[in-house]
Amino acid sequence: MKxxxxxxxxxxxxxxxxxxxxxxxxxxxxxxxxxxEFESPKPFCALExxxxxxxxxxxxxxxxxxxxxxxxxxxxxx
Numbered sequence: 306m307k308x309x310x311x312x313x314x315x316x317x318x319x320x321x322x323x324x325x326x327x328x329x330x331x332x333x334x335x336x337x338x339x340x341x342e343f344e345s346p347k348p349f350c351a352l353e354x355x356x357x358x359x360x361x362x363x364x365x366x367x368x369x370x371x372x373x374x375x376x377x378x379x380x381x382x383x
Contacts, residue, residue, distance in 0.1 A: 313342035313359035317349035 314336055318324040329345045336343040342359050346352040352369030354361045363369075 311341055313357070313363070314344075315349075315352065315360065315363065316343070316345045317352075318345045318347040319349070321347075 314332075316324070316329065316332070318329060324345075333343045333345070342355075342357040344352060344355055344357070344360050346369070350370060352360075352364060354364050
């Protein structure tokens with residue numbers, strides 16, 4: 306991470322067999338130690354704002370948990 310100067314890492318963990326929780330936690334600790342934000346949503350679309358500025362700005366771009374809006378009126382739903 307120091308070579309790339311990354312400020313955040315988002316590592317979706319779709320398959321727990323390929324990305325065991327212990328490995329993700331170790332990666333989280335190592336990255337946060339050097340000041341890199343880390344999130345590992347499972348699945349990727351579960352990503353929400355975290356209070357971490359760089360990851361939050363990524364979520365603000367429209368990535369992560371979808372927003373669903375339902376409007377109703379008498380006798381219909383749209």
